[in-house]
Amino acid sequence: MIELILGQVLRFGADAMIEGPGAARVEARGAVALRAGRILDVGAAADLRARYPAAQMTDMGQKLLSAGFIDTHVHYPQTAIIASWGKRLIDWLNTYTFPEEMRFADPAHAAAVAKTYFDLALAHGTTSMCSYCTIHPASVEAFFLEAEARGMRALAGRTCMDRATAPAGLRDTAQAAYDESKALLQRWHGRGRLGYVLTPRFSPTSTPDQLLALGSLWAEHPECLMQTHLSEQVDEIAWVKSLYPQARDYLDTYETFGLLGANAVYGHAIHLEPREMARLVEVGAGLAHCPTSNTFIGSGLFDTAGMAAAGLRVGLATDTGGGSSFSMLRTMAAAYEVAQLRGVALHPAQLWYLATAGAARLLRLEDKVGNLAPGMEADLIALDLASTPAIAQRAARAETFWEALFPTIMMGDDRAIAGVWVGGKRQR
Ligand code: GUN
Ligand code: ZN
The missing domain is CATH 3.20.20.140 (Metal-dependent hydrolases)
Known part of the structure:
Protein backbone atom coordinates (compact mmCIF):
# COMPACT_ATOMS: atom_id res chain seq x y z
CA MET A 1 0.00 0.00 0.00
CA ILE A 2 1.23 3.49 -0.87
CA GLU A 3 0.38 6.53 1.23
CA LEU A 4 0.68 10.07 -0.07
CA ILE A 5 1.09 12.90 2.42
CA LEU A 6 0.47 16.34 0.95
CA GLY A 7 1.80 19.65 2.27
CA GLN A 8 4.69 22.08 1.90
CA VAL A 9 7.87 20.03 1.70
CA LEU A 10 11.34 20.95 3.00
CA ARG A 11 14.35 18.75 2.27
CA PHE A 12 18.08 19.10 1.68
CA GLY A 13 20.21 18.28 -1.36
CA ALA A 14 23.52 19.42 0.15
CA ASP A 15 25.19 20.62 3.36
CA ALA A 16 23.39 23.81 4.37
CA MET A 17 26.24 24.83 6.70
CA ILE A 18 28.44 25.10 3.60
CA GLU A 19 25.96 25.90 0.81
CA GLY A 20 23.49 28.01 2.81
CA PRO A 21 19.81 28.12 1.81
CA GLY A 22 20.72 26.85 -1.67
CA ALA A 23 21.15 23.43 -0.09
CA ALA A 24 17.43 23.28 0.72
CA ARG A 25 14.59 22.39 -1.62
CA VAL A 26 11.13 23.69 -0.84
CA GLU A 27 8.00 22.51 -2.60
CA ALA A 28 5.09 24.87 -1.87
CA ARG A 29 2.53 22.24 -2.86
CA GLY A 30 4.46 19.04 -2.42
CA ALA A 31 3.98 15.44 -1.43
CA VAL A 32 5.82 12.54 0.13
CA ALA A 33 4.95 8.99 -0.93
CA LEU A 34 5.46 6.26 1.69
CA ARG A 35 5.56 2.50 1.22
CA ALA A 36 6.46 -0.24 3.71
CA GLY A 37 7.99 2.15 6.23
CA ARG A 38 10.17 3.96 3.71
CA ILE A 39 9.98 7.03 1.54
CA LEU A 40 9.16 5.97 -2.00
CA ASP A 41 9.08 9.37 -3.68
CA VAL A 42 9.12 13.12 -2.98
CA GLY A 43 8.08 15.93 -5.28
CA ALA A 44 5.30 18.19 -6.49
CA ALA A 45 1.87 17.08 -5.28
CA ALA A 46 0.41 17.08 -8.80
CA ASP A 47 3.19 14.84 -10.11
CA LEU A 48 2.94 12.33 -7.26
CA ARG A 49 -0.86 12.20 -7.45
CA ALA A 50 -0.57 11.38 -11.14
CA ARG A 51 2.13 8.78 -10.52
CA TYR A 52 0.31 7.00 -7.66
CA PRO A 53 -3.41 7.37 -8.45
CA ALA A 54 -4.40 4.50 -6.13
CA ALA A 55 -2.48 5.83 -3.09
CA GLN A 56 -4.24 6.58 0.15
CA MET A 57 -4.05 10.34 0.73
CA THR A 58 -3.46 12.43 3.84
CA ASP A 59 -3.71 16.12 3.01
CA MET A 60 -1.91 18.26 5.58
CA GLY A 61 -2.84 21.48 3.72
CA GLN A 62 -0.33 24.27 4.39
CA LYS A 63 1.54 22.29 7.04
CA LEU A 64 5.28 21.89 6.50
CA LEU A 65 6.51 18.34 5.93
CA SER A 66 10.07 17.69 7.08
CA ALA A 67 12.20 14.82 8.26
CA GLY A 68 11.66 14.29 11.99
CA LEU A 363 25.38 10.20 14.00
CA ARG A 364 26.34 8.37 10.78
CA LEU A 365 22.65 7.87 9.96
CA GLU A 366 22.50 10.04 6.85
CA ASP A 367 21.55 7.14 4.58
CA LYS A 368 18.64 6.24 6.89
CA VAL A 369 16.99 9.28 8.50
CA GLY A 370 17.16 13.08 8.66
CA ASN A 371 15.98 13.88 5.15
CA LEU A 372 13.07 13.31 2.80
CA ALA A 373 14.42 11.29 -0.10
CA PRO A 374 13.54 8.02 -1.83
CA GLY A 375 14.82 5.01 0.12
CA MET A 376 15.07 6.81 3.46
CA GLU A 377 13.15 5.53 6.46
CA ALA A 378 9.78 7.24 6.77
CA ASP A 379 10.30 9.33 9.91
CA LEU A 380 8.66 12.66 9.27
CA ILE A 381 6.80 15.49 10.90
CA ALA A 382 4.20 18.03 9.84
CA LEU A 383 4.52 21.53 11.31
CA ASP A 384 1.88 24.18 11.76
CA LEU A 385 3.68 27.43 10.90
CA ALA A 386 0.92 29.44 12.61
CA SER A 387 0.62 27.47 15.85
CA THR A 388 0.10 30.43 18.21
CA PRO A 389 -1.38 33.90 17.67
CA ALA A 390 2.06 35.50 18.06
CA ILE A 391 3.61 33.23 15.43
CA ALA A 392 0.60 33.43 13.12
CA GLN A 393 0.55 37.23 12.98
CA ARG A 394 4.27 37.38 12.18
CA ALA A 395 4.14 34.58 9.62
CA ALA A 396 1.22 36.34 7.91
CA ARG A 397 3.59 39.20 7.05
CA ALA A 398 6.20 36.88 5.53
CA GLU A 399 7.26 37.44 1.94
CA THR A 400 9.41 34.35 1.58
CA PHE A 401 9.29 30.75 2.79
CA TRP A 402 12.18 31.34 5.20
CA GLU A 403 10.49 34.39 6.66
CA ALA A 404 7.38 32.28 7.21
CA LEU A 405 9.41 29.52 8.89
CA PHE A 406 11.62 31.64 11.15
CA PRO A 407 8.91 32.69 13.65
CA THR A 408 8.21 28.99 14.32
CA ILE A 409 11.93 28.37 14.84
CA MET A 410 12.17 31.27 17.30
CA MET A 411 8.84 30.95 19.10
CA GLY A 412 7.51 27.46 18.32
CA ASP A 413 7.11 24.53 20.70
CA ASP A 414 5.17 21.26 20.78
CA ARG A 415 2.02 23.10 19.66
CA ALA A 416 3.66 23.48 16.24
CA ILE A 417 3.94 19.70 15.79
CA ALA A 418 0.82 18.76 13.85
CA GLY A 419 1.81 15.25 12.79
CA VAL A 420 4.52 12.67 13.49
CA TRP A 421 5.23 9.52 11.45
CA VAL A 422 7.73 6.88 12.61
CA GLY A 423 8.65 4.17 10.13
CA GLY A 424 5.68 5.29 8.05
CA LYS A 425 3.19 4.92 10.90
CA ARG A 426 1.43 7.97 12.23
CA GLN A 427 2.11 8.44 15.94
CA ARG A 428 0.17 11.66 16.54
N1 GUN B 1 29.39 16.43 31.81
C1 GUN B 1 29.40 15.21 32.38
N2 GUN B 1 28.18 14.74 32.60
C2 GUN B 1 27.34 15.68 32.15
C3 GUN B 1 25.91 15.78 32.10
O1 GUN B 1 25.17 14.89 32.53
N3 GUN B 1 25.41 16.91 31.56
C4 GUN B 1 26.20 17.91 31.09
N4 GUN B 1 25.64 18.99 30.56
N5 GUN B 1 27.53 17.85 31.13
C5 GUN B 1 28.10 16.74 31.66
ZN1 ZN C 1 25.55 15.78 28.23
Missing part, protein backbone atom coordinates in the same frame (compact mmCIF):
# COMPACT_ATOMS: atom_id res chain seq x y z
CA PHE A 69 14.06 16.06 14.32
CA ILE A 70 17.15 14.26 15.60
CA ASP A 71 18.51 15.06 19.05
CA THR A 72 22.22 14.19 18.94
CA HIS A 73 22.98 14.35 22.68
CA VAL A 74 20.44 13.85 25.43
CA HIS A 75 20.38 12.30 28.89
CA TYR A 76 16.96 10.66 29.08
CA PRO A 77 17.50 9.78 32.80
CA GLN A 78 17.60 13.53 33.54
CA THR A 79 14.06 14.06 32.23
CA ALA A 80 12.65 14.65 35.73
CA ILE A 81 15.33 17.16 36.79
CA ILE A 82 15.09 19.48 33.78
CA ALA A 83 15.01 23.16 34.82
CA SER A 84 16.80 22.76 38.16
CA TRP A 85 17.90 26.13 39.48
CA GLY A 86 21.08 27.87 40.32
CA LYS A 87 24.13 25.68 39.69
CA ARG A 88 27.05 25.44 37.32
CA LEU A 89 28.28 22.18 35.84
CA ILE A 90 30.10 20.37 38.65
CA ASP A 91 27.67 21.46 41.39
CA TRP A 92 24.73 20.81 39.07
CA LEU A 93 25.94 17.23 38.54
CA ASN A 94 26.46 16.61 42.25
CA THR A 95 23.29 18.34 43.44
CA TYR A 96 20.71 17.29 40.88
CA THR A 97 22.04 14.79 38.35
CA PHE A 98 23.80 12.11 40.34
CA PRO A 99 21.03 11.70 42.96
CA GLU A 100 18.45 11.31 40.18
CA GLU A 101 20.63 8.89 38.19
CA MET A 102 20.98 6.74 41.32
CA ARG A 103 17.25 6.07 41.19
CA PHE A 104 17.77 4.13 37.94
CA ALA A 105 18.99 1.17 39.96
CA ASP A 106 15.24 0.48 40.13
CA PRO A 107 14.11 -0.96 36.77
CA ALA A 108 10.57 0.27 37.38
CA HIS A 109 11.80 3.85 37.73
CA ALA A 110 13.88 3.48 34.56
CA ALA A 111 10.89 2.14 32.63
CA ALA A 112 8.60 4.93 33.85
CA VAL A 113 11.05 7.71 32.95
CA ALA A 114 11.82 6.13 29.56
CA LYS A 115 8.11 6.17 28.75
CA THR A 116 7.76 9.80 29.82
CA TYR A 117 10.87 10.77 27.87
CA PHE A 118 9.74 9.13 24.60
CA ASP A 119 6.26 10.64 24.95
CA LEU A 120 7.85 14.07 25.29
CA ALA A 121 10.35 13.54 22.47
CA LEU A 122 7.64 12.50 20.00
CA ALA A 123 5.32 15.30 21.12
CA HIS A 124 8.11 17.70 20.18
CA GLY A 125 8.69 16.06 16.78
CA THR A 126 11.93 14.28 17.74
CA THR A 127 11.92 10.91 15.99
CA SER A 128 15.55 9.86 16.65
CA MET A 129 18.04 10.57 19.39
CA CYS A 130 21.41 9.59 20.80
CA SER A 131 21.04 9.27 24.57
CA TYR A 132 23.19 8.67 27.59
CA CYS A 133 21.69 6.23 30.07
CA THR A 134 23.02 5.65 33.60
CA ILE A 135 25.51 3.17 34.95
CA HIS A 136 22.70 0.63 35.45
CA PRO A 137 22.12 -1.87 32.64
CA ALA A 138 18.39 -1.60 33.49
CA SER A 139 18.47 2.03 32.32
CA VAL A 140 19.73 0.88 28.91
CA GLU A 141 17.16 -1.91 28.73
CA ALA A 142 14.37 0.54 29.54
CA PHE A 143 15.50 2.97 26.84
CA PHE A 144 15.83 0.39 24.08
CA LEU A 145 12.62 -1.48 24.98
CA GLU A 146 10.64 1.76 24.81
CA ALA A 147 12.26 2.82 21.50
CA GLU A 148 11.69 -0.64 20.05
CA ALA A 149 8.04 -0.67 21.06
CA ARG A 150 7.60 2.60 19.15
CA GLY A 151 9.65 1.42 16.15
CA MET A 152 12.11 4.29 16.47
CA ARG A 153 15.67 4.61 15.23
CA ALA A 154 17.42 5.35 18.49
CA LEU A 155 20.96 5.22 19.85
CA ALA A 156 22.13 4.98 23.45
CA GLY A 157 24.71 3.55 25.78
CA ARG A 158 25.46 2.74 29.38
CA THR A 159 27.19 5.73 31.03
CA CYS A 160 30.43 4.56 32.61
CA MET A 161 32.06 6.10 35.72
CA ASP A 162 34.59 4.47 38.05
CA ARG A 163 36.46 7.33 39.72
CA ALA A 164 35.88 8.47 43.31
CA THR A 165 34.76 11.81 41.80
CA ALA A 166 31.43 10.06 41.16
CA PRO A 167 29.36 9.05 44.20
CA ALA A 168 29.40 5.51 45.56
CA GLY A 169 26.36 3.82 44.07
CA LEU A 170 27.06 5.35 40.65
CA ARG A 171 30.48 3.79 40.23
CA ASP A 172 31.61 0.63 38.49
CA THR A 173 35.12 -0.61 37.68
CA ALA A 174 37.13 -0.65 34.47
CA GLN A 175 36.31 -4.34 34.02
CA ALA A 176 32.58 -3.93 34.76
CA ALA A 177 32.37 -1.05 32.30
CA TYR A 178 33.98 -3.22 29.64
CA ASP A 179 31.91 -6.35 30.39
CA GLU A 180 28.54 -4.69 30.81
CA SER A 181 28.98 -2.33 27.86
CA LYS A 182 29.98 -5.31 25.71
CA ALA A 183 27.01 -7.40 26.81
CA LEU A 184 24.60 -4.52 26.10
CA LEU A 185 26.28 -3.82 22.75
CA GLN A 186 25.91 -7.47 21.73
CA ARG A 187 22.29 -7.52 22.81
CA TRP A 188 21.14 -4.25 21.26
CA HIS A 189 23.44 -3.00 18.49
CA GLY A 190 21.76 -3.52 15.14
CA ARG A 191 18.61 -5.04 16.67
CA GLY A 192 15.87 -3.53 14.52
CA ARG A 193 16.48 0.19 14.29
CA LEU A 194 18.58 0.43 17.46
CA GLY A 195 22.27 1.15 17.90
CA TYR A 196 24.63 0.94 20.85
CA VAL A 197 26.98 3.82 21.65
CA LEU A 198 30.04 3.46 23.88
CA THR A 199 29.57 6.05 26.62
CA PRO A 200 32.29 7.04 29.07
CA ARG A 201 30.60 9.99 30.84
CA PHE A 202 33.69 12.26 30.71
CA SER A 203 37.31 12.00 31.79
CA PRO A 204 36.81 13.46 35.31
CA THR A 205 34.59 10.52 36.34
CA SER A 206 36.70 7.74 34.79
CA THR A 207 40.10 6.37 35.74
CA PRO A 208 42.70 5.95 33.00
CA ASP A 209 42.08 2.18 33.32
CA GLN A 210 38.42 2.61 32.51
CA LEU A 211 39.07 4.90 29.55
CA LEU A 212 41.57 2.33 28.27
CA ALA A 213 39.09 -0.53 28.71
CA LEU A 214 36.41 1.34 26.75
CA GLY A 215 39.00 2.33 24.15
CA SER A 216 39.80 -1.34 23.59
CA LEU A 217 36.10 -2.25 23.38
CA TRP A 218 35.66 0.50 20.77
CA ALA A 219 38.63 -0.92 18.82
CA GLU A 220 36.79 -4.27 18.78
CA HIS A 221 33.60 -2.53 17.60
CA PRO A 222 34.62 0.43 15.43
CA GLU A 223 31.18 0.27 13.79
CA CYS A 224 29.70 1.77 16.98
CA LEU A 225 29.72 5.44 17.86
CA MET A 226 31.51 6.61 21.00
CA GLN A 227 30.02 9.59 22.86
CA THR A 228 31.37 11.69 25.71
CA HIS A 229 31.71 15.28 26.94
CA LEU A 230 34.55 17.64 25.98
CA SER A 231 35.54 21.13 27.13
CA GLU A 232 32.13 22.23 28.32
CA GLN A 233 33.06 24.59 31.14
CA VAL A 234 36.28 26.38 32.13
CA ASP A 235 36.28 24.96 35.70
CA GLU A 236 35.80 21.49 34.29
CA ILE A 237 38.84 21.87 32.01
CA ALA A 238 41.00 22.92 34.98
CA TRP A 239 39.69 19.87 36.87
CA VAL A 240 40.63 17.57 33.97
CA LYS A 241 44.14 19.05 33.92
CA SER A 242 44.53 18.38 37.66
CA LEU A 243 43.31 14.77 37.30
CA TYR A 244 45.42 14.06 34.19
CA PRO A 245 48.65 16.06 34.73
CA GLN A 246 50.40 14.33 31.83
CA ALA A 247 47.72 15.22 29.27
CA ARG A 248 48.48 17.90 26.69
CA ASP A 249 44.86 19.07 26.85
CA TYR A 250 41.33 17.73 27.51
CA LEU A 251 41.06 15.88 24.18
CA ASP A 252 44.36 14.18 24.92
CA THR A 253 42.72 12.39 27.89
CA TYR A 254 40.55 10.61 25.30
CA GLU A 255 43.15 10.30 22.57
CA THR A 256 45.69 8.60 24.87
CA PHE A 257 43.24 5.82 25.71
CA GLY A 258 41.88 5.12 22.24
CA LEU A 259 38.78 7.32 22.53
CA LEU A 260 39.41 9.61 19.57
CA GLY A 261 38.18 8.65 16.12
CA ALA A 262 35.92 9.36 13.18
CA ASN A 263 32.94 7.78 14.96
CA ALA A 264 33.34 9.90 18.10
CA VAL A 265 30.64 12.41 19.06
CA TYR A 266 31.82 14.97 21.59
CA GLY A 267 29.20 17.01 23.42
CA HIS A 268 29.73 20.76 23.95
CA ALA A 269 33.37 21.30 22.78
CA ILE A 270 33.16 25.00 23.52
CA HIS A 271 36.59 25.97 24.82
CA LEU A 272 38.91 24.11 22.45
CA GLU A 273 42.62 24.74 22.17
CA PRO A 274 44.17 24.92 18.67
CA ARG A 275 45.72 21.45 18.97
CA GLU A 276 42.37 19.93 19.96
CA MET A 277 40.62 21.59 17.06
CA ALA A 278 43.29 20.43 14.60
CA ARG A 279 43.11 16.81 15.84
CA LEU A 280 39.30 16.74 15.68
CA VAL A 281 39.45 17.93 12.08
CA GLU A 282 42.25 15.51 11.22
CA VAL A 283 40.39 12.43 12.47
CA GLY A 284 36.95 13.58 11.25
CA ALA A 285 35.27 13.49 14.67
CA GLY A 286 31.88 15.11 15.24
CA LEU A 287 30.46 17.64 17.69
CA ALA A 288 27.06 17.88 19.38
CA HIS A 289 26.06 21.51 19.95
CA CYS A 290 23.88 21.88 23.06
CA PRO A 291 22.93 25.57 23.06
CA THR A 292 20.16 25.65 25.69
CA SER A 293 22.40 23.71 28.06
CA ASN A 294 25.40 25.90 27.36
CA THR A 295 23.47 29.01 28.30
CA PHE A 296 21.44 27.41 31.13
CA ILE A 297 24.48 25.98 32.96
CA GLY A 298 26.55 29.00 31.97
CA SER A 299 29.11 27.09 29.91
CA GLY A 300 29.85 29.37 26.96
CA LEU A 301 29.22 30.14 23.30
CA PHE A 302 29.89 27.29 20.86
CA ASP A 303 31.32 28.38 17.51
CA THR A 304 28.86 26.64 15.17
CA ALA A 305 29.87 28.41 11.98
CA GLY A 306 33.59 28.13 12.69
CA MET A 307 33.39 24.40 13.43
CA ALA A 308 31.39 23.69 10.29
CA ALA A 309 33.72 25.84 8.18
CA ALA A 310 36.66 23.82 9.55
CA GLY A 311 34.98 20.71 8.13
CA LEU A 312 33.65 19.24 11.37
CA ARG A 313 30.27 17.53 11.36
CA VAL A 314 27.97 19.33 13.80
CA GLY A 315 24.46 18.49 15.01
CA LEU A 316 22.07 20.13 17.43
CA ALA A 317 21.21 18.59 20.78
CA THR A 318 18.95 19.36 23.72
CA ASP A 319 21.31 17.88 26.35
CA THR A 320 18.22 17.44 28.53
CA GLY A 321 18.27 17.90 31.59
CA GLY A 322 21.31 20.26 31.44
CA GLY A 323 19.45 21.69 28.50
CA SER A 324 16.26 23.54 29.34
CA SER A 325 13.92 22.18 26.67
CA PHE A 326 12.83 18.98 24.93
CA SER A 327 12.13 21.00 21.77
CA MET A 328 14.50 21.04 18.82
CA LEU A 329 12.71 24.24 17.73
CA ARG A 330 13.72 25.90 21.00
CA THR A 331 17.19 24.41 20.51
CA MET A 332 17.44 25.97 17.03
CA ALA A 333 16.38 29.32 18.52
CA ALA A 334 19.10 29.08 21.16
CA ALA A 335 21.67 28.14 18.50
CA TYR A 336 20.62 31.22 16.54
CA GLU A 337 20.97 33.46 19.60
CA VAL A 338 24.35 32.02 20.60
CA ALA A 339 25.67 32.53 17.06
CA GLN A 340 24.37 36.12 17.13
CA LEU A 341 26.45 36.73 20.25
CA ARG A 342 29.44 35.56 18.20
CA GLY A 343 28.53 37.89 15.35
CA VAL A 344 27.04 35.26 13.01
CA ALA A 345 23.41 35.05 11.83
CA LEU A 346 22.73 31.38 11.06
CA HIS A 347 20.18 31.06 8.26
CA PRO A 348 16.90 29.23 9.04
CA ALA A 349 17.97 26.61 6.47
CA GLN A 350 21.16 26.04 8.44
CA LEU A 351 19.33 25.76 11.76
CA TRP A 352 16.89 23.25 10.26
CA TYR A 353 19.75 21.29 8.70
CA LEU A 354 21.55 21.04 12.06
CA ALA A 355 18.41 19.50 13.61
CA THR A 356 17.73 17.04 10.74
CA ALA A 357 20.13 16.07 7.93
CA GLY A 358 23.21 17.50 9.66
CA ALA A 359 22.31 15.72 12.90
CA ALA A 360 21.92 12.46 10.96
CA ARG A 361 25.35 12.97 9.41
CA LEU A 362 26.85 13.52 12.84
